[in-house]
Amino acid sequence: MVFILGVNFPERNLLKKSLENFFGIGNNTSSRLLARFHIHPTCRVSELANKQVLDLTAALSDMRIENDLRREVLNDIKRLKETGTYRGRRHALGLPVRGQRTRTQIKTPVKLNRMERKL
């Protein structure tokens, strides 16, 4: 098990996929991270040298991921609500925000768009 940014990853896992577990890191960001530290794309977590783990952790801690990113998104929605915009109102009403039809297929906004939104 290897700790990367306080999270314990099994050694057999692919490093790229492991990085994608963090909220805010997808395919593109993880590939770029690997390239930045000269780690090959099929690297397993166990193959990492200690220095590489430290480098990765340092880079990840500089990035806006996980709770920081969640807070930022929530703040953005909150700002929309507070300024009384149409988008903010739709967020609060649990309705789609970007002009979708509301006759059917609005499961996701019903689920997600609340007054007290969680991410």
Next chain:
Amino acid sequence: MVPSACWNCVLRPRAAATRALLPPSSSAPRVASAPFHSSAAQYAQPAKKKANTQTMMKHRQSMSIRRKKKKPVDRVRPPPVGERKALKKRIVLSNPNALEIEGMADLSAETMSNPSLRGTIMGLPVDKLDQLRAVEAFKPKQSWSLFRRPSTVFRRSTYEMGRLIDQITGDVEGAQQGKVVKKIVTGPKGSGKTVHLLQAMTMAFIKKWVVITVPDARELVSGDTAYSPIEGTNPTQYVQPNATSTLLSRVVKANQDVLAGLRISQQHPALKGLKPGSTLADLAKLGLQDAAVAWPVFQALWTELNATKAAPGVKDEFQPRPPMLVTLDGLAHWMGESVYRAADYTTIHSHDLVFVNHFLSLLTQGQTLGNGGLVLYATSTSNSPSNYSLEVGLDQLAARQEGVKPSSPEYPQPESYSDADPRVMDLFQASMSKDGLLELQTLSGLTRDETRSYVTYFARSGLLREVVNDQLVGEKWSLSGGGVIGELEKVLRRPQLSRPQVATATA
């Protein structure tokens, strides 16, 4: 409300109990027994709920069909790490059920350049099989497992190679002694390019050459092995420590006897752990223990193997180095961008990987191997990216060989706007000077004689139950696209439809 038990039943509880135990008889109509009896309600099917979901639905609930989630299936534990790959790469070289062939010649120092054996099947020497396995000369998809022991067709090209190896070693008089011969081996699918390399390796082992192989070029550029930049290079070069370490382990395993007999003759200040007077095998083993120094170790080993005299300051007497055979399978993979990325996320060109660059530089002009030898790089057709630049390069090489001058309009050039890779074109340009010309060797189908001995080999091994005659050989030769050996093998190993034998038909 109607009571569930009638007055009659209440008055006679024992009778009601017995009746309730009995199943309702379908033959006797209920109406006949008790037209107004309310106990019939007990036997009735439970009423279906009304399928009135529209009214039941909450406001803005989804209307899609709710499917039941599948239960997660109990998974079997995956096999241990590396087992599946080991199974995939397993090579079986012997089949005890196949018949042994009496009187089959072995490839040896005497037979490898014997013109009278041309077109026959020759066994690979049993004592070299371990070495051949070590350099990964056998591939999993070749059908060595059909026969009693591995053997190959001694083709015209094989005979010529045997003679060439003899000449380079100096056993036969010729101008080639100590020279470097560089060849790119191409040919259609199944024409025996990889087996040609295998035969070269076998001959080199017999002649006690040093054999260095890259069995799969793809592994170096597919992003499956670690890489790191070399400080202070411009443009940045990249080293692949683990791949180099694997290469060293192949070299040590296969050439143990030769390397253990040679002592260090040069100064290697970069390698601290190296004692003076140690053998080349010891030197190579340094890189196996620590992948971080694998590349410097390989460079040191390379200078040692190519040394022609001892460096000043080394006391040991210089032992002459043997010639070298360098082979590569799947050249096309090295002729473009690799999967690796630089720190700024741009792709790294294959030629910027020092490992790749080192082996490609052997193709360029001049005496690239100090003590002579053979550089054999084969293209692959079963695992090969389409590569326009390589195609043009090979065309140019073929034109050059036919005597077309680069200035003539018939000389193949990349089409305009075709986006040919300039680095690949430069490589071919550099390797086509007059001195130490790079050759193109195109393998094609077997001749009729070779086909006949190949078919006979199948028959004598018990795989083909037919009389081998001209008609059969001609048929198989045509079916295999003119004796393409891979296709021929497919045709021959196919389950044969039983034909009426001539003798039984007349009887």
